[in-house]
Amino acid sequence: MPNRSGIMRKFIVGNWKMNGTSSDLSEIEAIATMSANYKTSVDSALCLPATLIDRATSLLPAFTLGGQDCHMQVSGAHTGCVSAAMLADAGATLTLVGHSERRAGQNESDADIRGKAAAAHVAGLKVIICVGETLEERDAGKALDIVLDQVQKSVPDNAASDWLSIAYEPVWAIGTGRIPEDSDVAEMHGAIREQLVARFGIDGESMSILYGGSMNGDNAAMLMAIPNVDGGLIGGASLTAAKFEPILAAAAKSA
Numbered sequence: 001m002p003n004r005s006g007i008m009r010k011f012i013v014g015n016w017k018m019n020g021t022s023s024d025l026s027e028i029e030a031i032a033t034m035s036a037n038y039k040t041s042v043d044s045a046l047c048l049p050a051t052l053i054d055r056a057t058s059l060l061p062a063f064t065l066g067g068q069d070c071h072m073q074v075s076g077a078h079t080g081c082v083s084a085a086m087l088a089d090a091g092a093t094l095t096l097v098g099h100s101e102r103r104a105g106q107n108e109s110d111a112d113i114r115g116k117a118a119a120a121h122v123a124g125l126k127v128i129i130c131v132g133e134t135l136e137e138r139d140a141g142k143a144l145d146i147v148l149d150q151v152q153k154s155v156p157d158n159a160a161s162d163w164l165s166i167a168y169e170p171v172w173a174i175g176t177g178r179i180p181e182d183s184d185v186a187e188m189h190g191a192i193r194e195q196l197v198a199r200f201g202i203d204g205e206s207m208s209i210l211y212g213g214s215m216n217g218d219n220a221a222m223l224m225a226i227p228n229v230d231g232g233l234i235g236g237a238s239l240t241a242a243k244f245e246p247i248l249a250a251a252a253k254s255a
């Protein structure tokens with residue numbers, strides 16, 4: 001997201017997925033303490049399991065913590081679901097929506113994700129909408145069409161750079177150790193940027209577009225040097241301060 005002088009700061013977000021119990025609060029604290037060393041040039045956050053958000057925010061009120069999903073309704077008969085208002089009440093200030101593991105595992109549609117993003121915004125949360133193609137879609141030459149369609153249909157019409165970011169995550173790169181060619185990342189992020197600017201005007205220039213999928217300390221500098229890569233959404237390498245720090249260091253250097 002832009003700072004006051006309009007320069008894009010890198011935005012590095014860890015996604016703990018379904019990992020973490022109270023015994024991991026000390027590691028979350030270590031990550032927060034380490035991240036503070038980079039705060040002059042890098043915005044960082046952790047998206048935690050909903051069960052940990054309240055305790056983590058009590059322990060670390062200055063660190064940005066988020067959820068990994070929310071329901072589109074404020075309350076009601078939705079057993080097992082968590083609303084955006086509940087995340088905010090627990091202390092979260094942002095949430096992911098539309099992660100591919102939910103699109104596939106929970107059959108979430110673009111319309112669902114748009115509704116969740118809108119609900120999160122109403123609850124006062126910043127939102128990261130995840131998009132990405134499968135390997136079959138890339139091999140069929142459909143990656144750009146698929147991802148741009150997801151962005152078009154998932155992003156609400158009132159989106160603005162002060163609350164909305166996109167995370168491009170090729171499904172086949174998540175947790176596999178594989179990453180796309182630089183040129184493919186540049187092409188996709190450039191195309192997403194063009195679409196955001198066409199739809200939202202100059203504000204589309206300031207919406208952060210994160211890359212996700214096997215980002216780690218070895219490849220982060222290279223990935224963040226690619227035009228329109230404004231940061232990262234990191235899974236496995238966000239689980240410890242030791243693995244997360246080199247990514248923040250790379251982001252700080254590229255800022």
Ligand SMILES: O=C[C@H](O)COP(=O)(O)O
Nearest residue numbers: 015174175213214235236
């Ligand atoms: O949300 C994070 C992404 O799914 C990336 O996960 P990964 O860094 O473990 O590949």
